[in-house]
Each structure stands twice: as structure tokens, then as C-alpha cells.
Amino acid sequence: MKPPPFDYHAPRSVAEALDVLAAEGERAKVLAGGQSLIPLLNMRLAAPGHLVDINRLTELAGVEAEPDGVRIGALARHAEVERSEPAAAAQPLLRQALRLVAHPVVRNRGTVVGSLVHADPAAELPAVLTLLGGSVRLARRGGPGTPAAGVSVSPEVPAGGSLTVRDVPAGDFFTGPLESAAGPGELAVSAFFPALPPRSGTAFREVARRHGDYALAGVAALVVLDDDLRITSAAVACVSAGPVPLLVEVTGECGHRPPASAGWAGAARAVQDRAEPEDDIHATAGYRRHLVGVLAERALRDAAREALNG
Amino acid sequence: MTTKLFGEPVRRREDPRLLTGRGRYLDDLGRDALAAAFVRSPHAHAVIRDIDVSAALDVDGLVAIYTWEDLPDRLAEPLPLLIPHPALTHGRTAYPLARDRVRHVGEPVVMVVARDRYVAEDACALIRVDYELLKPVVGVEEAAQSAQLVHDDVPGNVGAHMVQEVPSAGGLDVREVIEDAPHTLAFRLDIERSASTPLEGRGVYARWDADDSSLRVYSSTQTSTSVRMAVAAKLGLPLPKVEVIAPDVGGGFGVKIVHPWPEEVLLPWAAMLLDREVKWTEDRREHFVSSAHERAQVQFVRVGFDDDGRVLGLEVSILHDHGAYTPYGIIVPIITSTQLPGPYKIGSYRVEFSSVYTNTVQVTPYRGAGRPQAVFCMERTMDRIADHLGLDRTAVRAVNFIQPEEFPYDQGLIFQDGRPLIYDSGDYPESLRMLKELIGWDSFPAEKERAAAEGRRIGIGIGCYVEGTGVGPYEGGHVQVTSDGRVHVSTGLTSQGQGHETAFAQIAAAELGVPLERVSVVTGDTRRFGYAVGTFASRAAVMSGNAIALACRKVREKALRIAADALEADPRDLEITDGMVHVAGTPGAAIPLATVAVLSNPLRYAFDEEAARATQFAGASSFDKPPVPEGDEPGLEGRDYYSPIRSTFASGMHAAIVETDPLTAEIRILRYAVVHDCGNLINPMIVEGQIHGGVAQGVGGALYERMVYDGHGQLLNASFMDFLMPYATEVPHVETAHLQTPSPLNPLGIKGAGEAGVIPVSAVIASAVEDAEGIAIDKMPISPSELFDLRRAAS
Numbered sequence A: 001m002k003p004p005p006f007d008y009h010a011p012r013s014v015a016e017a018l019d020v021l022a023a024e025g026e027r028a029k030v031l032a033g034g035q036s037l038i039p040l041l042n043m044r045l046a047a048p049g050h051l052v053d054i055n056r057l058t059e060l061a062g063v064e065a066e067p068d069g070v071r072i073g074a075l076a077r078h079a080e081v082e083r084s085e086p087a088a089a090a091q092p093l094l095r096q097a098l099r100l101v102a103h104p105v106v107r108n109r110g111t112v113v114g115s116l117v118h119a120d121p122a123a124e125l126p127a128v129l130t131l132l133g134g135s136v137r138l139a140r141r142g143g144p145g146t147p148a149a150g151v152s153v154s155p156e157v158p159a160g161g162s163l164t165v166r167d168v169p170a171g172d173f174f175t176g177p178l179e180s181a182a183g184p185g186e187l188a189v190s191a192f193f194p195a196l197p198p199r200s201g202t203a204f205r206e207v208a209r210r211h212g213d214y215a216l217a218g219v220a221a222l223v224v225l226d227d228d229l230r231i232t233s234a235a236v237a238c239v240s241a242g243p244v245p246l247l248v249e250v251t252g253e254c255g256h257r258p259p260a261s262a263g264w265a266g267a268a269r270a271v272q273d274r275a276e277p278e279d280d281i282h283a284t285a286g287y288r289r290h291l292v293g294v295l296a297e298r299a300l301r302d303a304a305r306e307a308l309n310g
Numbered sequence B: 001m002t003t004k005l006f007g008e009p010v011r012r013r014e015d016p017r018l019l020t021g022r023g024r025y026l027d028d029l030g031r032d033a034l035a036a037a038f039v040r041s042p043h044a045h046a047v048i049r050d051i052d053v054s055a056a057l058d059v060d061g062l063v064a065i066y067t068w069e070d071l072p073d074r075l076a077e078p079l080p081l082l083i084p085h086p087a088l089t090h091g092r093t094a095y096p097l098a099r100d101r102v103r104h105v106g107e108p109v110v111m112v113v114a115r116d117r118y119v120a121e122d123a124c125a126l127i128r129v130d131y132e133l134l135k136p137v138v139g140v141e142e143a144a145q146s147a148q149l150v151h152d153d154v155p156g157n158v159g160a161h162m163v164q165e166v167p168s169a170g171g172l173d174v175r176e177v178i179e180d181a182p183h184t185l186a187f188r189l190d191i192e193r194s195a196s197t198p199l200e201g202r203g204v205y206a207r208w209d210a211d212d213s214s215l216r217v218y219s220s221t222q223t224s225t226s227v228r229m230a231v232a233a234k235l236g237l238p239l240p241k242v243e244v245i246a247p248d249v250g251g252g253f254g255v256k257i258v259h260p261w262p263e264e265v266l267l268p269w270a271a272m273l274l275d276r277e278v279k280w281t282e283d284r285r286e287h288f289v290s291s292a293h294e295r296a297q298v299q300f301v302r303v304g305f306d307d308d309g310r311v312l313g314l315e316v317s318i319l320h321d322h323g324a325y326t327p328y329g330i331i332v333p334i335i336t337s338t339q340l341p342g343p344y345k346i347g348s349y350r351v352e353f354s355s356v357y358t359n360t361v362q363v364t365p366y367r368g369a370g371r372p373q374a375v376f377c378m379e380r381t382m383d384r385i386a387d388h389l390g391l392d393r394t395a396v397r398a399v400n401f402i403q404p405e406e407f408p409y410d411q412g413l414i415f416q417d418g419r420p421l422i423y424d425s426g427d428y429p430e431s432l433r434m435l436k437e438l439i440g441w442d443s444f445p446a447e448k449e450r451a452a453a454e455g456r457r458i459g460i461g462i463g464c465y466v467e468g469t470g471v472g473p474y475e476g477g478h479v480q481v482t483s484d485g486r487v488h489v490s491t492g493l494t495s496q497g498q499g500h501e502t503a504f505a506q507i508a509a510a511e512l513g514v515p516l517e518r519v520s521v522v523t524g525d526t527r528r529f530g531y532a533v534g535t536f537a538s539r540a541a542v543m544s545g546n547a548i549a550l551a552c553r554k555v556r557e558k559a560l561r562i563a564a565d566a567l568e569a570d571p572r573d574l575e576i577t578d579g580m581v582h583v584a585g586t587p588g589a590a591i592p593l594a595t596v597a598v599l600s601n602p603l604r605y606a607f608d609e610e611a612a613r614a615t616q617f618a619g620a621s622s623f624d625k626p627p628v629p630e631g632d633e634p635g636l637e638g639r640d641y642y643s644p645i646r647s648t649f650a651s652g653m654h655a656a657i658v659e660t661d662p663l664t665a666e667i668r669i670l671r672y673a674v675v676h677d678c679g680n681l682i683n684p685m686i687v688e689g690q691i692h693g694g695v696a697q698g699v700g701g702a703l704y705e706r707m708v709y710d711g712h713g714q715l716l717n718a719s720f721m722d723f724l725m726p727y728a729t730e731v732p733h734v735e736t737a738h739l740q741t742p743s744p745l746n747p748l749g750i751k752g753a754g755e756a757g758v759i760p761v762s763a764v765i766a767s768a769v770e771d772a773e774g775i776a777i778d779k780m781p782i783s784p785s786e787l788f789d790l791r792r793a794a795s
């Protein structure tokens, strides 16, 4: 349980990190909180020739809550985001989900952006990003040479020179189990989670074997009401229900009705039908599918209650 | 007992050290030692055709590579079969490094020694072993039916077959009794594998002193004395030239009583050969695939009973999974088959087991050691009888209990130590009364109804057990009072966190009448005490506790004799309190134990003022006797041994209330209650801690843990990500009540408590889930996914 040999880089700036990543390409891996990568290395399931440790890049540690959403830097730990009041006020689903991610010690190290790039279909945050329609900002050396308009990477990265920055929407970011759009040489510098619209509510419900484990099944829900407090939009994103987070739009099933008489059961069935869970040693696919339905209904009801209360 | 220390909830003295990172565990030692790592078989069953190490030879920092062919004489033989038994007709053990065949994933094939563990693992990764794959045998039923053999010379894969039968009082055999019984039931039960999984894995650190031709071995073991003998024998070293020390050990739970592990003989051998210190620290994956597991059994039960639920005849046939080897003999299935009757008078009993080989990790005792399976079987049977007759589950148990006046009670069986299974004492009806009160058994139906009205499902379960503890052959204790008044206690058996430093000190302080702070305790160090068996089978308190008490009594007697001389008093008038020997009722006439220690050792040389009092011109002794009288020895010390005639039988009963989610099938333990009887309590707080830990492991076995082997013999969950040990969040608060029925067999009247907590948990949870769901539970552990499937099948 010792990793194979690798070269270790501890860049002091984003620019330096991008240089190393550009130079080493496929051979390099970014080391953030290490909560997923270090076990893979120790089990010799991954053998990158170079590790680029971004833990000194404090300029990426920000958690900025703006009216339109929360931008989370690559070095912001789960725990920081979980505790951030402005973040919770702008988008309560972040805290709701983070409380279900692992345990405090893991959350003290693990990063939100790392979790997104790691793209584990059982992880909570990719589902959250997918449900909210957020995005991940990727930067790399080379390319056209100017950052996309209005996009700042960090104060330290010279905007000129050879730098490409792109914002990848959640729908395109998760490409498969443990696969994301972040390519060789690219650093995910931040992620953006849109704010909660007015008269809307969120919830995250899951079943895990033990408290803090990756969920057997989990559902994040977002319900938006109109001025008459009828449902105008309802959607869920499921974890462990396929190769990538499964987004299911259920506005139609819920009906343009007040939450008390909404078609929750039909919505839950629709979600269940779309889920593609698999058997594993902890649960059968059949049971997971059943759970997806139960949790979808519970999460939608909770989200609607939040929307009414909010 | 002179001081009120025995029986007090004294705080564990080792905890500040262990909890603040100042423990001294195996991997804390030998920082500069070379590191060993192993190439282990990736296949469950294969012939080794060739081992090519050439690619590894260039690794910078590599020191040596060893395969079976390098091993000298006795190391090249299979490892010892520790507990031979006549019924184990086909016992088999592994070679320290596989010879030409591997029989489970994880079996060691090559040992690499290098500058550090990183380099050693790099070299391991470059060694190519050419395997010819054989069909693996996985699962007991396949083992019993398959034509494929795990060992070519073990027909039918059956290592052992054993029958014990206790006919009815009227002399009828069990089958006749069951045929004639008013009611009969027959069913099958299944229990899956789990494992000890101590937080600290195994580990060995060997230091060879070439100038002194002596070897020191540190091992994370449950028996340092026996490792010492094994190492001396395997390496051909004189016993006095070998020292084995168990440093702080981060849990054992049974797996570390197995010895010598391959690494325990290979590391010392390499250290001698290389004349360098060598260390190996087991990692978690190695622990999963290369140490030992337990529990897996399939049980076929037939029972005959009367209208009151009295068991007239019980016939149990067990298929026991022994994994690939049997280094620890057939202790586990013997315990299952003999502890199965528990607290009950079974009218007639026949038990039969076949212990079969499979291409999986070997099976050796894990806390409870066969009893959780036994209790699962007996208690599921009790619940089925109650269900069949429509009786309360506790009523069926009560009607079968051995009564307090029936002790000693002979179950008519031969126990794991080869001795008759005779219970020494107990009070099962009182235990049940206490448990029912503690959990609120009689008011539960109303509670259940209220919950049902709210759409909640809750259920209550119960499980009873009797546990043979404190098996022989013996343990010893040595107690020395030094001239500074300190008391040094040592015993040969080892500690894995049980609180021996506290409990043994309490015994010594109470026996000697000294403050607790003056007593220090050393365990598991062959430099201090060479004769011992080990720490397993809930035996440390019973065995070493009593041996230390007896040794203390010798010391006390000598101290009183010397003090009587000095005080010109009759020893019978003396007592020791607070480290002072004084004449009872005569204030002022006193002498510190420290001074008695000085006087006990006539000296020629004075090195301090205290010592000067014992020199030849100090006038301490009379001139008509030799300084050390005939038959006496210098020093205030004593050594004694405790060797019991047979085991002492602790008992207990647990009850739990669980809630099952009607939709998600999640299972939550709402309450967990324990009544526990381990005779006189040395320290109730430590006993409760043992119970809590045991229940936690039991909850693991009941709801979370299993070893998931696929058809190829691959262990699919060999990590803590997928082997689900319960977290603190999954372990319920444990409510405990103590009953104290002293054992008449030993001076302190104590019984073992170490394993107890784990024993009935699977039975209790199965009983409670069954009550909540109304679905028969006959397989443990149970997961929400499985409960969901059971619901589907039932509807």
C-alpha cells in the first residue's frame, strides 16, 4: 500500500501550476485534498509520473457568494463551503449535500472542485452541479492566448500569454464514471453553483450503508413555485443511478398544482424508470431502483416544503 | 481483599498514553530497519510454474529476494499445526512461502527486503510469477460437493468430521426423541464470514545481535512466549538467546493468537542472514487476504419439543468453512457445537460438523470463536419454537433454563480443552428477569402498537448465551517489591488494549495493601516472564489475574514474616495498608513495605542510605542464622501460577429494539440492553468497555460486515471502503446491568468478559428484525437490500 514512484511538484502560483501541467501533460495529476487520489495511488490503481500539489495556491481557496450564485475555488474544502453562511443563503443545496459527503475529517481535506473532477457517479456534488445547471472553469496553457471575456482565473495568472480558460456546463462536464471533461494539462480553477431562484426549495435525500458512506441511492431535488404557489418547475438529479449524475425533469408529472396535490408519486415513478442502477456487493439494482423512487418522492416533497417556507 | 480497589471502576491508567499518541506500536519501532514486503498470490488456486525476479534486481535500494527454494531445513517445512485433534484427520498448514501451489488469494509467494517499504513494493511489482490456474473451491457447499480438491490428498475437502451425542435421560437417542416429540421443526441457518479486523494489523520487527548471537523479535501478537518458542525451534536457536516482546498492540480479537505467522519466522531469519534489522508492517489489504477470517457456517437443525416449548431433542449438523488451512485446528467448530446448548437443559442433543477446505483465507478464532454461530442456532431455534406454539419468546427460554440449584451442571459434552463441559455457576432466571426489566419486555407490545399506528415498524429481540472462559493450561504472575516501595507485576500473556495495566494493578494493590500508583504492570515481554499461553478465550483476567493474586499472597506472607521480626510482633497481628505494615490496633508500630524490601535482601554493598540498613554491619540479622535462611530467597518477590481444573462459565442475555423503514428497508437499532454475569468484577468500567466493544463488533457482524468472495475466489471487498465496519454512528448506546455469580473455581471468583459482548448480537438482531417484519430471518448478516428482497418474496 505504497504508491509507485512519482515526481512531486508544489507550485507556488497558478501560473506555475499551469506550466507544470502543460509540460507533463498526460503524465501529471493534480493533487487537491487527496481524499480520492491518495487511496488510488496507495493501491497502485493509478501511477502518474508527476503529482502537481495545488495546496499552496491559496488564491484558489475562495468561496464567493454572489446574487447569481456561488463560485467555489479549487482549494476550498468541503468543510469551508459547508460552514459558509453566505453560500448556504445563496444556494442551500450545497450545505444539504455536503453534510452527506463522508465525515468531518474527510471534509476538512477534500475539495468541492476535486470531487467534481473526480466525477464519481456516487458522489453528491456532481449531482448538485447537474441539478442546478452549474459549471466548472478549466484553465490551461496554450490555445488562443486570451481568456474568454469577463473570465478571471486568479489575480496571479497573467491574462495575456498563452492561456485558455473555458467554462464547461455540468451537462457536458461529467462524461462517464470517474471521467470528466478536464483534459491533460488542464486545471479546474473553480466551479459555479447558480443561486436558488425565488419561491423555490431544494433537498437531498439518500440511503447509505453507514453514515457518511457513498450512497446506495441519492436524490437531489429542486422545486420552483409561481406566485400562486403552484409548481412551475421540478427536477431531480440522482447519484448511483448511472454512469453520470442522472437529471430528470418532472415538472409535467408533478402538474401545475400546489405541492399539497402535486403528482409526487408519478414523478417518483418517472425518475425510477430513468434510473440505471447496477448490482454491486452492497445492494441489488432492483433495490436501488426502488430506493430512487422512494427518495425522489421524499426529496421532492421536502424541496416543495422548503419552497413554501422560503 | 484488604483495600477497596478490587471491584472499583478505576479509570484505565493506560488510556492517557494510548489516546494521546504515545503508544508504542510495532510500526513505531525500528525506524532504521530494512523493510520487507511480499508478493502474494493474485489467484485463489494455482500451481506455481516459475518465479522470475530478474526485472526486480535493478531496483535501487533492493537488498534481497527470497522464495521457498531459499528457505533452510525447518523453515522449508509447513508451519505448525498448533492444536492437533483426533477428529482433525486431515489437518493442513501453509509453507511460510508458497512451495509449488497457492490455495488462496493473498498467500505469500516471495519476500522482498529493501531499503524501505516503497522500494520493497516497487520490487514486488516487477517480480513475475508464472501460475497455472486451477479451479478454485469457494463456499462450503461447493467444497462438500465438488470434485475439485483444495488439497490433493484430502478427499472430499473434509479436514475434520466430528459427532457428539448426549442421549435423553431415558437413554433414547436424539433421532428417536425427535420422532416421538409432540412438535418438530426442521430448518436451515446461514452465517457469513467476517474477521477480527484489529485497527493495527500484524507486524514483526527483528533484531539480530551477531556479537551476542541473540535475537530480539517484536511482534504484534497475542502470545509472545509461544512465538519465542516457535522462532527458536524454526531457526534452531537456543531458547535463552531469543527474546520476544509484544509492544502496545492495537487490537487482536483472535487473529493474532495464530502463530507463528510466516512473517514471524521469515523476518528473524532474514535479519540473521543479512545481519540487519528488518521490519514488516502489515497493510490493510494484506490483512484482509493474508491473515484469517471466521464465522461462515451452514447449519441444519431439527428440533423436537413439547407443548410448553421444552426442547426434548435437538439435532444440528454443521458445515464449517475452514478456508485453505487449519493452523489453529478445529477449535471454532468444536466451540460452536459444544456451546450451542447455552443456558438450556436440552433433553437430548446430537451435533455433527464437517470442517471443509475452501480456496479462501484460513479460518481461525475471532472474538466469540464459534459462539456467535452457536447462539444464532440455539436462539433462532427458541424463537421458532415460540412462534410455532404461540408463546412468548422469553417464556420458552425460561422453561428450558438450567436452574440456579442445578450447578455444577454437566452438559455431557467434551469442551475445546478436551475436558468435560461442566458449568460452574450461574443464575439464568435472574438474568432474564433483569433483562426484561431493563428493556421493558412486557410493555413492548403496547409500544409496538403505538408505533404501528404512526406507520412505524419496530420489533424486539432477545438472545442468551453461556461462554466457557479462562481455558487452561495455565498462566503465571511475578510480583516484586523493590526497596523504593514500588511493586512490579509481570505476567507472560499479552495485552491488546484490554486494560490489563489497570485491572492487574488493582488486584495487586488490593492483595498487597499498597496504593495503586505504586504498582506497575508488564505483559507480553519474555524478558520479564517466560512462561505463558496467551491472551484469547476471555482468559487473561481469570488466568493471570488469579496467578498475580496468588503471587501477591506469597509476597504478602513473606513481608509479614520479615516485618514481624523487625516489629517483634506476631505476623498474624499485622496488616498492610497504604504500603505500611503495621500492628493492628497499635498506632506507631509500623514499618514501610519499602523497608521490608530492603531487609529482605541482605547486602554487602551500600549504594544509598536505604541499602545501608541491609548491609552486614547494620545488625539487621542475628548471627546464629545464615543471612538468607534455609528455604528462603533474597528479595521481596513471589511467583505463582494458576492452572484451572476446567473453564469457568460466564453468561449473559441481550435484548434489542429495532426499527425498520417500511419503504427503504433500512434497519436501525433503537435500544440495546445487556445483562452480563462474569462473576466478581475486578473493574466494572473495564467490563462495560469490553461489552460495548463486543456489541459494536456484534453489530458489525449482524448488519454490516461480510467477506464477499466471487466464484473465482477473489475477495471483492478487501478494504475499509467496502468492508463495512460500523462507525460510532452505527453502534447503539448500550445499556448494561451486571449480575455477579462468583465462580467457585478460582480464588478471585471471576469469569472472563472479553468476548461476551459480541456473542449473541446476530441472534438478537435477527430476532428483533423478525419481530418487526413478521418474516423469518435465517441468514445473517442482513442488509437493507436483503430485507427488501425478503419482503418481496414474502408478499
Ligand SMILES: Cc1cc2nc3c(=O)[nH]c(=O)nc-3n(C[C@H](O)[C@H](O)[C@H](O)COP(=O)(O)OP(=O)(O)OC[C@H]3O[C@@H](n4cnc5c(N)ncnc54)[C@H](O)[C@@H]3O)c2cc1C
Pocket (backbone or CB within 6 Å): A029, A030, A031, A032, A033, A034, A035, A036, A037, A038, A054, A074, A100, A101, A102, A103, A106, A109, A110, A111, A112, A113, A114, A115, A117, A118, A122, A123, A124, A125, A182, A186, A187, A188, A189, A212, A213, A214, A215
Ligand atoms: C472515507 C471517505 C469517504 C468518502 N465519502 C464520500 C461521499 O460520501 N461522497 C462524496 O462525494 N465523496 C466522498 N469521498 C471523497 C471526497 O469527497 C473527496 O474529497 C473527493 O472525491 C475528491 O476531492 P479531493 O480534493 O480530495 O481530490 P483529490 O483526491 O486530490 O483528487 C481527486 C481527482 O481529481 C483530480 N483533481 C482534483 N482537483 C483538481 C483540480 N483542481 N483540477 C484538476 N484535477 C483535479 C485529481 O487529479 C484526482 O484525479 C470520501 C472519501 C473518503 C476518504
